[in-house]
Structures are given as structure tokens and as C-alpha cells.
Amino acid sequence: MxxxxxxxxxxxxxxxxxxxxxxxxxxxxxxxxxxxxxxxxxxxxxxxxxxxxxxxxxxxxxxxxxxxxxxxxxxxxxxxxxxxxxxxxxxxxxxxxxxxxxxxxxxxxxxxxxxxxxxxxxxxxxEIAEADFYVGSYSIGDRTRAFLKVQDGCDYKCTYCTIPLARGISRSDALENVLQNAKEISAQNIREIVLTGVNIGDYGKGEFGNKKHEHTFLDLVQALDKVEGIERLRISSIEPNLLKNETIEFVSQSRTFVPHFHIPLQSGSNDILKAMKRRYLREVYTERVNKIREVMPHACIGVDVIVGFPGETDEHFLETYHFLNEMDISYLHVFTYSERDNTEAADMPGVVPANVRAKRSKMLRGLSVKKRRAFYESQLGSNRTVLFESENKEGYIHGFTENYVKVKTPWNPELVNTLQDIKLTKIDEDGSVRLEFIHKLVEA
Missing domain, CATH: 3.40.50.12160 (Methylthiotransferase, N-terminal domain)
Known part of the structure; x- marks a missing residue:
């Protein structure tokens, strides 16, 4: 051997x-x-x-x-x-x-x-048209949470995106396979599962280009919520037009789904959203955020946004900036637009100079820091549950609350991969939050 x-x-x-x-x-x-x-x-x-x-x-x-x-x-x-x-x-x-x-x-x-x-x-x-079958996957043993793939490919035609060319048509795993994978993961003492895919809100389209939805994303969420042994489920990124009110309401009362949503916006300007061929306008985005805040005031809401898309003027960018500034969101993932071969956007007029793209990106990253800080401050004094990770970083152990607040406390190996009830006390210099344990830790 x-x-x-x-x-x-x-x-x-x-x-x-x-x-x-x-x-x-x-x-x-x-x-x-x-x-x-x-x-x-x-x-x-x-x-x-x-x-x-x-x-x-x-x-x-x-x-x-x-x-x-x-x-x-x-x-x-x-x-x-x-x-x-x-x-x-x-x-x-x-x-x-x-x-x-x-x-x-x-x-x-x-x-x-x-x-x-x-x-x-x-x-x-x-030829990407041949990628019409589905292979289920999940990550395990790499970290305290597992990524469970439920869907692959995309039928959307966003003008900047190469993913449909790289991954093919939208197709999903059978519901029983997803549930079986979730059971296998929970049997390995993994506390949190993150649902992942290219366009997970489109879940339910079968193999071989079958456009009929066997199940909906809501069916999937409801079925996973019943799986024994799973303590936390997190939805990764979901399109605003596919995040239905029924799903938001279900998550708010769910046993396992956590109050954390990551919803791509890409632009706060309707002109740019149309040029991107996104399937919603900013008004839909506002509705989704308002609905989440109505039923889960403490939820974490992350946003993807692209700066420097062809034709994005200073006015369009400021529209996006003000839209995000006024919205009750928690953090941003900022992407600087880059031209990709074989995409419509690569041939569009109104190319934004690289230095302007960089400046806009910096402004939105600054806004993200401000938003995250405000979100963390709003959570101080509240009681939460933390899943601790396995790394000793300069004498501290880190973890995330159910609503995605990053916390730290002095290193203790007994905390690794455990869920602990805590109270959020103060924000540290590095931006993570200090805590107090609600229950005294069990002595070794």
C-alpha cells in the first residue's frame, strides 16, 4: 500500500x-x-x-x-x-x-x-449542449459546513455572463437524491448545510432539457426542513425574481433554515438592469428586502453588485449607490465588470474606463463596510447561536451566528464544530463581534 x-x-x-x-x-x-x-x-x-x-x-x-x-x-x-x-x-x-x-x-x-x-x-x-445530465455533489470534511449542490446550469441570458456557456442548461437533482445527500452529510456530524447551484431558485427542472418543474424550490426547502439530524440549512445565492414570498415566510418559521439571504442585484439602475437582461427591475428587489425585514427583522441580507458595466454613466452608478445606501441590507459583494468572450456585453458601446471602474468599486466596498458595521451594531445585546469553526487564528476561535454575524472568542478546542448559545456584546477592532456564553461551558 x-x-x-x-x-x-x-x-x-x-x-x-x-x-x-x-x-x-x-x-x-x-x-x-x-x-x-x-x-x-x-x-x-x-x-x-x-x-x-x-x-x-x-x-x-x-x-x-x-x-x-x-x-x-x-x-x-x-x-x-x-x-x-x-x-x-x-x-x-x-x-x-x-x-x-x-x-x-x-x-x-x-x-x-x-x-x-x-x-x-x-x-x-x-459541446456545451451535451451537458444535459446532472451529477449530484456535496463537500464534506473540508470545513464545519457542507456545500450541497441541488441544481446546475442556467437558462438565463444575462449579457455579461459566461456561466450558461460553461455549465449548460438549467437542470436539477431529484428531490429524493438531495434528501439522501443531506442525510449522508448530517450522519458525518456536520452541523450546517449550504444549498448551492448556479441558479437554485430555478430548482426542479429535470434532466435532458426537460423544462417542466418536477418540484419547486419551496418544495425542496420544505422537504429539507424535515430531515432528521440537520441543525442548520442556509440558502446561498438566489435570484430576486425566484425568491417567492412563500419561501421567505417559510424560512421565517422554519426549524432549520437560518435568516440569511444572499440576493444578486447587479445594478440599482433599471436602465442597466435592462441592458444586462436581468429578469426583474429594482422595484422587485425592494419588495423582496421589505418582505424579509417584515417577517425577519434580524435577518442578514447580502447583495451582489457589478460596477462599470458598458453604458453605466456616473448618473447610473449614483442611482445604484443611493439605492443601496437607503436599503436595509447587511453587506455587499462588489464585482468590477470584466469583458468575457462570447458575451453580448463585450460588444456593447459605452465602455467604462478601468480607472472609473476601480473608483466605483472602491466606493461600494466602502459602503459595504459601513453597512456591515451598522448591521453588527443592530445585533449587539441580542442572544444568538454560533457554530464555531476549526481554526486557531492568533489565539481566537471564530464562528458565525445563524444570521451571519462573525464572532470571536479566545481559542478553546472543545468549541470546534459545536453550536453555542451566546449574547453579542461588542465589536472588536478587526470587525468581528465579541460574545458572552449564555450557558457555562461543560468542563473537560
């Missing part, structure tokens, strides 16, 4: 990628490979790529370099979104031996028979 080949993984991008990397790693395990950390010497390095921003493309090259430094004879495989969109480009990167597209990535162990280095990466990628 000493000759077990070692495999290491690196994931770029979203929670969905993490869930898929974890599933692929388990496949390697089943085939007799030994998983090691990416920082260690391995025989095979698998890099799960992302293509959402230009930065992700650059990061890929840096990760390959890192792998080659650790072992210049190692076999390097690239999978994921960037591998589907630009396979030849990745194959040409020095050190890359294998590039697998959207349909091939889950069969990676079938392609790794010969570990000798190639002069040029070998490409196996499909």
Missing part, C-alpha cells in the same frame, strides 16, 4: 465548485488514491477552475506554477468552467497535462491511466 498515488486539489471560484471538487476527491479515494493537501508533494494536482472574472484566469496560471514548484514531474489536470470555455488556452499553459470540460470532469479517474507529462495538455471537452 506504500505505492498509493497521491492526489491534491485546488478550487477556484464558487461554493458549487467546492462541492464538486469534494465529490471528485471522493471518487479518487474510491479508486485507491491518497488525498493530500495542495501544499504537499503529490503525483497528481487537480485544479477546478472558474471563469467569472479575468482574475480567475490569472489565478489559474499561478496555481499551476505552485504545483510545478512542489513537484515538476507531477501530472496536472484542469477541470471546471474555464476548462470548458477555453480548453486550448489552458492546455497551452506550461505544466498542464489534461483539460476536461463540463461533461468529462466527473469521469476524471478514467482519463488518468498514464501519468507521464505531456508536451501539450490533452483536451477532452464537449
Amino acid at each position: 506504500e505505492n498509493k498515488k497521491k492526489v491534491a486539489f485546488y478550487t477556484l471560484g464558487c461554493k458549487l465548485n467546492f462541492s464538486e471538487t469534494s465529490t471528485i476527491a471522493r471518487n479518487f479515494n474510491d479508486e485507491g488514491f491518497d488525498r493530500v493537501d495542495f501544499e504537499e508533494v503529490a503525483d497528481i494536482y487537480v485544479i477546478n477552475t472558474c471563469s467569472v472574472t479575468e482574475n480567475a484566469d490569472k489565478q489559474f496560471k499561478q496555481v499551476v506554477k505552485k504545483a510545478m514548484k512542489l513537484n515538476d514531474k507531477a501530472f496536472v489536470a484542469a477541470i471546471g468552467c474555464y476548462a470548458q470555455l477555453k480548453p486550448e488556452e489552458l492546455a497551452a499553459v506550461d505544466g498542464v497535462d489534461l483539460v476536461l470540460g463540463a461533461t468529462e470532469k466527473f469521469k476524471i479517474t478514467d482519463y488518468i491511466n498514464d501519468l507521464s507529462k505531456n508536451d501539450m495538455g490533452e483536451v477532452h471537452s464537449c
